Amino acid sequence: MAFEEPMVAEETLDPRSARQRTPAASQPDAALTPRIEMAAPIPPPPLPEVSTETAVGVTEQPGRKILRTRQFSLFYGDNQALTRVEIDVFERAVTAIIGPSGCGKSTLLRSFNRMNDLIHGVRTEGEILFHEQDLRALSTDVVALRRRIGMVFQRPNPFPKSIFENVVFGLRMLGVTDRAELEARAEQSLKQSGLWREVRDTLKRSALDLSGGQQQRLCIARCLAVEPEVILMDEPTSALDPAASSRIEELLMDLKKRYTIVVVTHNMQQAARISDFTAFMLNGELIEYDATRKIFTNPRVRATEDYITGRFG
Amino acid sequence: MERHFDTELAALREQILLMGAHTENIVRKSLSAIVNRDPNLAQEVFRDDSTIDQLEVDIEERCVNLLALRQPMAMDLRFLTASLKISNDLERIGDHGVNIAGNAMRLVSQPRLRLPVEIERLGEMAIAMLSEALDAFTHRDGTGARALVRRDDEVDALNRRIFTDLMTSMRDDPESITRLVEWIMVARNLERVADLATNIAEEVVFIAEARIIKHHADDSPRPAAAG
Numbered sequence: 001m002a003f004e005e006p007m008v009a010e011e012t013l014d015p016r017s018a019r020q021r022t023p024a025a026s027q028p029d030a031a032l033t034p035r036i037e038m039a040a041p042i043p044p045p046p047l048p049e050v051s052t053e054t055a056v057g058v059t060e061q062p063g064r065k066i067l068r069t070r071q072f073s074l075f076y077g078d079n080q081a082l083t084r085v086e087i088d089v090f091e092r093a094v095t096a097i098i099g100p101s102g103c104g105k106s107t108l109l110r111s112f113n114r115m116n117d118l119i120h121g122v123r124t125e126g127e128i129l130f131h132e133q134d135l136r137a138l139s140t141d142v143v144a145l146r147r148r149i150g151m152v153f154q155r156p157n158p159f160p161k162s163i164f165e166n167v168v169f170g171l172r173m174l175g176v177t178d179r180a181e182l183e184a185r186a187e188q189s190l191k192q193s194g195l196w197r198e199v200r201d202t203l204k205r206s207a208l209d210l211s212g213g214q215q216q217r218l219c220i221a222r223c224l225a226v227e228p229e230v231i232l233m234d235e236p237t238s239a240l241d242p243a244a245s246s247r248i249e250e251l252l253m254d255l256k257k258r259y260t261i262v263v264v265t266h267n268m269q270q271a272a273r274i275s276d277f278t279a280f281m282l283n284g285e286l287i288e289y290d291a292t293r294k295i296f297t298n299p300r301v302r303a304t305e306d307y308i309t310g311r312f313g
Numbered sequence: 314m315e316r317h318f319d320t321e322l323a324a325l326r327e328q329i330l331l332m333g334a335h336t337e338n339i340v341r342k343s344l345s346a347i348v349n350r351d352p353n354l355a356q357e358v359f360r361d362d363s364t365i366d367q368l369e370v371d372i373e374e375r376c377v378n379l380l381a382l383r384q385p386m387a388m389d390l391r392f393l394t395a396s397l398k399i400s401n402d403l404e405r406i407g408d409h410g411v412n413i414a415g416n417a418m419r420l421v422s423q424p425r426l427r428l429p430v431e432i433e434r435l436g437e438m439a440i441a442m443l444s445e446a447l448d449a450f451t452h453r454d455g456t457g458a459r460a461l462v463r464r465d466d467e468v469d470a471l472n473r474r475i476f477t478d479l480m481t482s483m484r485d486d487p488e489s490i491t492r493l494v495e496w497i498m499v500a501r502n503l504e505r506v507a508d509l510a511t512n513i514a515e516e517v518v519f520i521a522e523a524r525i526i527k528h529h530a531d532d533s534p535r536p537a538a539a540g
Contacts, residue, residue, distance in 0.1 A: 246314070246316075247314065250314065250315075250316060250317060253317045269384050272381065272382040272383070272384070273318075273382060273383055273384070292382065293378050293381075293382060296381045296382055297377060297378060297381045297382075
């Protein structure tokens with residue numbers, strides 16, 4: 001718990017010690033002068049300025065931009081679902097996409113690993129760049145792409161196989177047959193997803209016997225086993241009870257040390273708790289995108305403020 | 314389950330303790346400036362106060378962010394709201410230190426008078442109360458904090474005695490009235506430091522026990538205000 005460690009100790013009685021501590025105290029000063037990325041001054045429309053403070057007021061250098069959309073629009077037949085969306089997804093951070101139902105947040109998420117290709121009549125304009133390469137180029141190998149950009153869905157969807165076979169499913173598809181390697185990767189993935197201690201002795205049991213929260217962590221382990229760079233999550237906790245949701249949330253904050261996570265959530269409070277950056281969408285447009293701290297304490301756009309304060313949506 | 318939020322709360326607590334350490338130092342230095350008639354120490358106090366002011370701003374920003382982003386409940390919520398108040402109390406203690414340093418500067422420019430030992434004792438009591446309030450905060454020690462609240466009466470009594478004695482001295486020696494008024498102000502500022510340390514102790518009781526004890530609210534039969 002937060003309070004039990006010994007405090008700064010008796011040395012604080014010494015005036016010198018307090019002075020020595022001053023540099024530590026002044027660290028958060030940086031928070032007062034956030035690094036702001038300058039918006040482009042001429043068309044195409046400027047990118048949203050993204051301030052880069054974490055929840056606790058410490059400014060951090062954001063990682064590289066791993067995914068970027070440029071003037072990205074998507075149509076389902078005649079219906080336009082996304083309108084000229086421009087967003088940069090930073091590496092090794094959690095980016096949340098929030099907005100009311102039908103705002104296009106899941107459509108945008110699914111565009112990041114071309115899941116929308118599966119839907120008849122979908123047409124897109126603009127670009128999505130992954131490591132600066134256009135995702136939509138015909139030469140993109142969709143299977144290879146989805147290995148690097150994995151996805152976890154709203155409802156846990158384990159295969160009707162053993163726990164072990166679920167985790168190594170993707171590896172087998174990639175042609176890995178070495179038993180020792182499969183076992184090592186399964187253990188590593190299950191550890192990363194926080195499930196290992198609960199299933200280590202029952203790996204041969206059916207994945208369908210697990211609880212909903214465990215099944216979702218299993219799906220995350222299955223996603224991690226192929227070592228993706230980006231994990232897309234579509235409402236990953238909406239089918240789970242509060243305790244299982246908390247576990248997933250804590251897990252995401254651990255996973256971001258190694259992975260880039262983009263999560264769509266209806267739950268604004270969840271976005272506030274777990275994400276570093278938040279995008280607010282409305283009617284297919286990206287209304288505001290900024291550091292989560294900024295979005296939830298002082299958004300720039302009135303519509304964002306109205307949404308996060310519950311005035312509409 | 315260890316929560317990431319716990320790390321953030323621990324960092325906030327560390328920052329409040331750091332501010333507490335600076336505050337304790339500032340009061341100690343200002344008292345020392347009075348006792349030793351040391352203008353250099355008084356100047357240090359003026360400089361150190363800006364560090365405390367900055368920490369108050371940082372802590373407030375941190376608390377607001379955590380309230381907005383983590384939606385704290387129960388103990389966490391009490392800890393955050395109490396932290397906002399405690400940092401405000403600490404900042405005001407720093408201001409009292411600055412006032413005392415001002416008294417010291419004015420006293421240094423006048424002939425020396427023998428300082429009543431009671432003023433020094435009052436200062437030591439106030440500093441001890443502040444230090445113990447911060448200890449109680451560290452350990453979420455509601456019992457210790459309650460004991461501390463009761464000690465405020467001793468400080469008030471000593472302050473009243475100092476006041477009476479100094480008023481008598483003024484009658485006996487009108488020449489020294491200016492200096493004696495400075496001492497009355499020093500005692501008054503030290504008494505306020507003890508008051509604010511008491512406030513901190515009351516906040517610690519709120520964190521630990523979810524009971525509001527200031528203004529004797531705890532004496533009433535109403536149920537506790539927060540759970």
